[in-house]
Amino acid sequence: MSSFKQIVELIADDLTAVEAKLTEQTASEYSFVDMAVQHVVEGGGKRLRPILVVLSAKVCGYEGSDAHTLAAVVELIHVASLVHDDVLDEAAIRRGRETLQTKWGNKVAVLVGDYLHARVLSMLVARRADDPAMAILADTTQAMCEGEVIHAYKSGDFDISEAEYLKIISFKTGKLITASCTLGAHLGTTDKQTLEALTTYGQQIGTAFQIVDDVLDFTEDTDKLGKNAFGDLREGKLTFPIIYARSVCNDDEKQTLEKVLNSNTDEAEAIAFVESLFQHYGVEVHCLKVAQNYADRAKVALTVLPEIPARVALEQLADYVVARES
Amino acid sequence: MSSFKQIVELIADDLTAVEAKLTEQTASEYSFVDMAVQHVVEGGGKRLRPILVVLSAKVCGYEGSDAHTLAAVVELIHVASLVHDDVLDEAAIRRGRETLQTKWGNKVAVLVGDYLHARVLSMLVARRADDPAMAILADTTQAMCEGEVIHAYKSGDFDISEAEYLKIISFKTGKLITASCTLGAHLGTTDKQTLEALTTYGQQIGTAFQIVDDVLDFTEDTDKLGKNAFGDLREGKLTFPIIYARSVCNDDEKQTLEKVLNSNTDEAEAIAFVESLFQHYGVEVHCLKVAQNYADRAKVALTVLPEIPARVALEQLADYVVARES
Numbered sequence: 001m002s003s004f005k006q007i008v009e010l011i012a013d014d015l016t017a018v019e020a021k022l023t024e025q026t027a028s029e030y031s032f033v034d035m036a037v038q039h040v041v042e043g044g045g046k047r048l049r050p051i052l053v054v055l056s057a058k059v060c061g062y063e064g065s066d067a068h069t070l071a072a073v074v075e076l077i078h079v080a081s082l083v084h085d086d087v088l089d090e091a092a093i094r095r096g097r098e099t100l101q102t103k104w105g106n107k108v109a110v111l112v113g114d115y116l117h118a119r120v121l122s123m124l125v126a127r128r129a130d131d132p133a134m135a136i137l138a139d140t141t142q143a144m145c146e147g148e149v150i151h152a153y154k155s156g157d158f159d160i161s162e163a164e165y166l167k168i169i170s171f172k173t174g175k176l177i178t179a180s181c182t183l184g185a186h187l188g189t190t191d192k193q194t195l196e197a198l199t200t201y202g203q204q205i206g207t208a209f210q211i212v213d214d215v216l217d218f219t220e221d222t223d224k225l226g227k228n229a230f231g232d233l234r235e236g237k238l239t240f241p242i243i244y245a246r247s248v249c250n251d252d253e254k255q256t257l258e259k260v261l262n263s264n265t266d267e268a269e270a271i272a273f274v275e276s277l278f279q280h281y282g283v284e285v286h287c288l289k290v291a292q293n294y295a296d297r298a299k300v301a302l303t304v305l306p307e308i309p310a311r312v313a314l315e316q317l318a319d320y321v322v323a324r325e326s
Numbered sequence: 327m328s329s330f331k332q333i334v335e336l337i338a339d340d341l342t343a344v345e346a347k348l349t350e351q352t353a354s355e356y357s358f359v360d361m362a363v364q365h366v367v368e369g370g371g372k373r374l375r376p377i378l379v380v381l382s383a384k385v386c387g388y389e390g391s392d393a394h395t396l397a398a399v400v401e402l403i404h405v406a407s408l409v410h411d412d413v414l415d416e417a418a419i420r421r422g423r424e425t426l427q428t429k430w431g432n433k434v435a436v437l438v439g440d441y442l443h444a445r446v447l448s449m450l451v452a453r454r455a456d457d458p459a460m461a462i463l464a465d466t467t468q469a470m471c472e473g474e475v476i477h478a479y480k481s482g483d484f485d486i487s488e489a490e491y492l493k494i495i496s497f498k499t500g501k502l503i504t505a506s507c508t509l510g511a512h513l514g515t516t517d518k519q520t521l522e523a524l525t526t527y528g529q530q531i532g533t534a535f536q537i538v539d540d541v542l543d544f545t546e547d548t549d550k551l552g553k554n555a556f557g558d559l560r561e562g563k564l565t566f567p568i569i570y571a572r573s574v575c576n577d578d579e580k581q582t583l584e585k586v587l588n589s590n591t592d593e594a595e596a597i598a599f600v601e602s603l604f605q606h607y608g609v610e611v612h613c614l615k616v617a618q619n620y621a622d623r624a625k626v627a628l629t630v631l632p633e634i635p636a637r638v639a640l641e642q643l644a645d646y647v648v649a650r651e652s
Contacts, residue, residue: 032479033472084440087413088433107414107478110436114410115471117443121464138447145441146359152433153358 003316004324007051010313014054014068015047021072026119036100036112040079043095046324048209049074051317052180056198058310059302060188070133070183073123077137078176080116081144083109088152089235117141132186140179147171155237158246158258165243166207173213174206197304201314204298209321211291214239215284218274220326230271236261240290245274245283253277291322329642330650333377336639340380340394341373347398352445362426362438366405369421372650374535375400377643378506382524384636385628386514396459396509399449403463404502406442407470409435414478415561443467458512466505473497481563484572484584491569492533499539500532523630527640530624535647537617540565541610544600546652556597562587566616571600571609579603617648 008015026037050071057067085091086099087109093099100109124134147168154160154168181202185195217232218241232239238261246257257277260270278284295318305311334341348367354360376397383393411417412425413435419425426435450460473494480486480494507528511521543558544567558565564587572583583603586596604610621644631637 028472030472030476033475036475081440084436088436104479108475110410110414111471111475111478114407114439114443115468115475117440118464118468118471121447121460122468125461125464134447134451138444138451142441142444142448145437145444146354146356149359149362149434149437149441150356152437153430 002320004046004320007055007313007316007320010309011051011054011058014071015050017065017068018047018050018054018071018075021068022075025069025072025123026076026116028115033112033115036104036108037115039097039103040083040100040112041076041116043079043097045079045095047071047075048317048321049078049176049180052177052202052314053184055310055314055317056181056184057187058184059198059305059308059314060185060194062184062188064187066127066187067184069123069127070187071180073120073133073137074176074180074183076116076120076123077141077144080113080120081148081176083113083116085148087113089231091231133183136179136183136186140175143171143175147173147175151237155235156262158238158261160238160243162240162243162247165238165240169210169240170203170207173210174203177206177209178202193304197301200301201298201318204294204301205318205321208291208294208298208318211240211287211294212322212324214241215287215291216324216326218278219284233260233270233274234263234267236263241278241283241287242274244286245277245281248281249277288322295319295322328646330372330646333381333639333643333646336635337377337380337384340397341376343391343394344373344376344380344397344401347394348401351395351398351449352402352442354441359438359441362430362434363441365423365429366409366426366438367402367442369405369423371405371421373401374643374647375404375502375506378503378528378640379510381636381640381643382507382510383513384510385524385631385634385640386511386520388510388514390513392453392513393510395449395453396513397506399446399459399463400502400506400509402442402446402449403467403470406439406446407474407502409439409442411474413439415557417557459509462505462509462512466501469497469501473499473501477563481561482588484564484587486564486569488566488569488573491564491566495536495566496529496533499536500529503532503535504528519630523627526627527624527644530620530627531644531647534617534620534624534644537566537613537620538648538650540567541613541617542652544604545610559586559596559600560589560593562589567604567609567613568600570612571603571607574607575603614648621645621648 022041023038026041028034028037053071053074054067082094083100086094087101087106091099092102100112124137127133151168151172178199181198182195185198189195214232217230217239242257246254249257256273259265260273298318299315302311302314349364352363352367354363379397379400380393408420409426412420413427413432417425418428426438450463453459477494477498504525507524508521511524515521540558543556543565568583568587572580575583582599585591586599624644625641628637628640
């Protein structure tokens with residue numbers, strides 16, 4: 001059995017409770033809204049963020065149902081961002097299903113994303129007044145948008161450095177993954193060292209996760225990926241492998257790469273060029289090594305925590321983030 | 327001096343404070359995000375919702391700076407919805423300026439809308455724990471999305487009734503206008519009758535406001551409107567005047583109207599047809615009369631409140647909502 005399946009099995013009851021919350025908390029009296037929302041919420045995905053909330057709560061000694069609510073909250077924020085991303089990227093499939101805009105058009109897709117955010121707000125309002133979740137998530141959603149805006153704005157800026165890119169993804173992707181860990185931790189502890197350990201863990205796997213996501217766009221086929229392969233490339237998006245390749249290739253290759261990203265070449269030719277470039281410079285191997293370094297740092301951060309099954313699961317999850325195939 | 331200018335003058339200091347909050351609360355460390363946000367936030371508009379918050383607070387005896395924060399919050403929610411609407415409608419101008427997607431593309435526009443919502447959450451988090459604002463706005467933003475989704479989904483459904491349409495606009499537009507009044511009122515009072523009076527006032531002017539908005543799309547020129555005239559018609563949107571016209575015209579005209587809304591006719595011809603249809607059946611006069619009835623009911627609701635300048639201003643505002651030319 002894969003380590004991911006083991007993790008899912010360890011917290012199977014919790015994940016069932018999270019799914020129930022997701023359905024219950026997004027219900028609308030309008031059946032069309034309900035259907036459109038369920039289409040994306042039930043669309044599956046790995047539920048990485050809910051898993052992080054539940055495990056982070058457990059590793060801090062918390063076992064109650066608040067973890068399920070917060071797990072549903074972070075997943076809804078994530079799904080809302082995917083729905084909007086798909087509008088932006090004009091993506092046709094996601095998680096192996098038709099996207100909302102393919103089924104019902106852009107309007108419905110933008111609005112369903114907004115609706116999910118509104119439901120998140122409702123879920124947070126219903127909680128305790130002294131709850132740190134609201135402040136954490138206000139900060140998180142703001143950073144996610146800033147990261148996304150900057151990434152969109154910088155597309156076409158070939159001089160973006162690896163450091164700049166890592167900062168953008170720490171906002172775009174890292175913040176919500178980190179929040180998943182800290183929200184869970186806050187349920188069980190107020191100990192500063194523990195909270196910091198889980199924050200660091202979240203930051204490190206967040207970066208690893210996005211780097212691997214960037215790599216998978218080039219190496220996976222559409223079926224496994226659940227979305228269109230080479231989507232980032234088609235979009236002309238500067239991602240980690242491209243930024244690395246650009247830093248090691250020669251001037252001619254650099255020029256061709258810029259043409260490819262500006263869509264000035266035939267699509268099949270573009271893909272063939274990038275694949276051979278990546279092959280030649282060992283781009284995939286390099287990027288996965290960088291991602292593994294982040295995962296390793298994440299695991300080191302956990303050493304201050306008790307060696308209970310939840311901690312082992314978090315360690316396995318760090319490796320899974322790098323080893324996953326979709 | 328117009329009654330609207332008088333109202334603005336009465337609360338000039340408050341509105342200056344609201345503008346300062348708007349700028350201060352949307353600042354980003356990223357200069358591009360800052361610029362894009364300021365482009366829409368400073369884009370003007372009438373600031374109807376901030377005016378309602380301030381006047382509703384005053385009429386309930388509240389004079390502090392919390393009204394300015396909540397006024398900024400409702401305006402940001404409104405601006406965020408406009409930004410997303412413009413993406414949906416592919417609008418090129420708004421409030422007399424280029425829209426975000428014209429200047430920087432759809433991505434930036436969707437994300438700036440999301441960013442504004444995130445800032446709203448931050449502003450709410452910073453408030454008192456017993457504050458009812460969060461719950462009111464969670465409910466409001468959810469209803470706004472539901473109304474918008476249903477309106478988008480129902481476009482092309484010619485059998486939508488006036489009652490159904492009024493329900494949709496009470497969600498889409500009415501809820502935030504109502505929330506502006508109740509948020510202000512809650513600052514000054516816990517008296518149930520007073521809160522109900524301002525809720526009713528908000529609901530009635532909300533409906534009046536949207537009906538007049540629908541009418542202005544057909545009767546105003548692009549310059550005055552600050553957005554493209556006949557935009558709703560081009561979009562094939564079913565609005566109040568169209569629903570009324572359809573209920574009184576003959577079968578031939580009904581068929582032509584459906585063709586027009588399905589964009590099966592030349593644009594100039596379509597506009598000419600709708601203008602003559604409206605002329606023949608007195609559609610504009612009828613709709614404005616309906617809107618005035620709502621405004622009158624709004625004013626009646628205020629009679630339980632003390633006759634101070636803020637109440638007079640709210641009464642004038644109800645009439646202004648119907649009489650305005652843009």
